[in-house]
Amino acid sequence: MVSQRRSKARGLVDRLGGWYLGLRPESGSYTVEAVKIPLRDGISLAGDVYTPCLDRGREACGTILVHGPYGRTLLTAITDASLLAARGYRVVLVSCRGTFGSGGTFDPARAEANDGQDIVEWMRGQPWWTGRFGTYGASYLGYTQWALLRDPPPELVTASIAVGPHDYSTHYWGTGSFRLDRISWSDMVAHQEDEGWSPKRGPLRLVVGNSKIKDVMRDLPLAPAVKSYFGTKAEWLDYPITHSDITDEYYKPMQHNMALERLSVPILLTTGWFDPFLVQTMDQYASISERTNVGLTVGPWSHLPASGISNLGEIFDWIDEHLGQKGNSSRPDAVRIYVTGAEEWRGMKKWPPETKPQDWFLHAGQRLDTNEPAGELHYSSFTFDPSDPTPTIGGPHLVSKGRVEDSALASRSDVLVFDSAPLQDDLEIFGKPIITLHHKSDLPYADLWVRLSEVDRKGKSHNITEIYRRLDPKRAQNKVVKLSLYDTAHRFCKGTKIRVIVAGGSFPAFARNLGTAENQSLGDRLQAVKHTICHDGSSNSRIMLPVRC
Structure with a gap:
């Protein structure tokens, strides 16, 4: 294949992009060569090899593999390849099977483990191969890295994964709802x-x-x-869409928990408090942080901003250190998180930091208080109607603004809202809040959605963290439902209120529970479900906040 040198127009785009993203200056231009990569089943993947233009005798800083389904055009390549190539790295940018010139059929998340190994085997046979490489990418391009890490190649020296799940099946059905x-x-x-x-x-x-x-x-x-x-x-x-059991054989090629056990190279994990893959990223960190060098960055971002654009300089610094071997770490703390409410970044040695549990009890009159209820038993109820489902407003979803004003939820009849009195002092929480509800429903087919929000001094509410769960229809009624919300780092400022919202759905983030025994993706009958929460007496309901020590 013939290599093409970067055009002047593309060079201008690269330099403007690097300037806008706060990257270090370019080290030079690069060439792009289209390649075909043979796989074990006889098809070939289409790819582009970006090679930095260097003085005679100089080698590329290292080789970086990027593997994804979104193409290799200027728009996708600028963050996935060209900015790295202009800073001295050889980048192998490969399209998933069935996309952008690659052979075969695209079947999301089911072929990437074998295909990734075959790409590395092809790289080993190239004249430029040095015996060392790293991986990089966000979202699906993060997932392909976990698929490769299921059986880590010995030549892999580092990985940078932003908002990348290691288990794709749980994004389909992990909550029980599609x-x-x-x-x-x-x-x-x-x-x-x-x-x-x-x-x-x-x-x-x-x-x-x-x-x-x-x-x-x-x-x-x-x-x-x-x-x-x-x-x-x-x-x-x-x-x-019709098979909710993620132990089904169909889902096994999507599940790479083994990668968490086998990973031993330095890895940078990037996510946002409002990213749908936050739970998986935090599980990844917890699984490997005691065993290898892990950097964790969590920003105030939803999925797209957390995909690396917001902290690309930090990602490139990590690659420079661990693949480019360019000196000591520029990262003073292993963990860097953004504290909402305080609106500031903080460095930490580990996540979560030391906290102490603080219970806030759900009281009659939809009050939230640290005093445990006593005396007469009280209930609160609401009805979820799938023909008029509770709307999704903000939150950790693929396309979402993340943290938004959600005051409108309080005016709906299909939610319960519990507010504290205005806080007398600042209160900071770090980690997973845990909701404990004494709950029953008049039909066994029910979902629960719980959100923690903050009400500011003007009475406006903004979301902080949440959880969604389809309840087991075989469960006993009027029993405890205990759910961990997503990780968070937030300061409730003096004068604000803590708000807990409980509902039976969040649409269109999740498919509605139809209230029937039918396959939820094949049914068309709708039944409203009445939910009842006990929140006084010996059967109190509460939310535990992990308060910073």
Whole structure:
């Protein structure tokens, strides 16, 4: 294949991008060579090799593998390849099978483990191979790294993974309810190679939105509506949308928990407090932080800002240190987190820091207090109606503004809201709040959505963290439901109120519970469900806040 040198126009784009993102200056230009990478099953993947233009006798700083389904155009390559190549790294940018010239059929998250190993085997046979490489990428490009790390190549020296799940199956059904962003994401991928330009093509399709997809999500039965919309596109949804058991053999190729046990190289993990993969990133950190060198950065971001753009300089510094071997660490603390409320970054040795549990009890009159209820038993109830589901407002979702004003939820009849009195002092929490609810429902088919929010001095509420769970229909009624919310780092400032919101759904983040025994993706009957929370007497309900010592 013939190598093409970077054009002047692309060089200008690269330099402007590097300046905007606060990166160190370029070390030079680069060339791009299109390649075909053979796989064990006879197909070939399409890729581009970015090679830095260096003085005679100088070697590239190192080789970086980037493997993903979103193409190799200027828009995707600028953060995935060109900015690194302009700083001395050779980058191998490879398209997943079935995308952008790669052979085979795209079947999300099911072929990446074997394909990743075959890419590395191909790299070993190239004349530029030095015996060392790193990996880099965000979101799906983070997932492909975990798939490779299931059986870590001995030549791998570091990885940088932003908002990347190691278990793709839990993003489908981990809460017990189908995540509807799987439909909007599939819509983006199914149309990303359409001819011509459109503002609703590629990642912009997710950001701009698609009104037809919203109609599909609301239509019943869900699975036939999705099939009718996509036709022969996005056939990868056909099976998982109707199969909620993630122990099913279908999901095993998506599950790479073994990677957490086998990883031994330095790794940088990046996420945001409002990213849907936050739980997995924090599990990754907890699993490997005692065994290897782990950097963890958690910002005030939702998924797209947390995908590396917001801290690309930090990521490049990590790569420089561990692959480029460019001196000592520029990272003073292993853990760097943003504290919302305080609106400041903090460095820590580990996550979470030392905390002490502080219980806040749900009282009659929808009050929240540290005093344990006593005396007469009290209940609060609400009814979730799947024909008018509780709306999603902000939160940790694939396309979301993350932290937003959610005051509108308090005016709905299908939620319970418990507020504290204005705080007399600042209160900082770090880690996972835990909600304990004495709960029953008049039908066994029910979901719970719980959110922790803050009410400011003007009476406006903003979300902090939350959890969604489909309850086991075989559970005993009027028993304790105990759920851990997402990790958070937040300061409730003096004069603000702590708010706990309890509801039976969050649509369109999650597929509605129809209130029936039918397969929830094939059913079309709707039944409203009455939820009752006991919050006084010996059966008190409460939220535990992990308060900073």
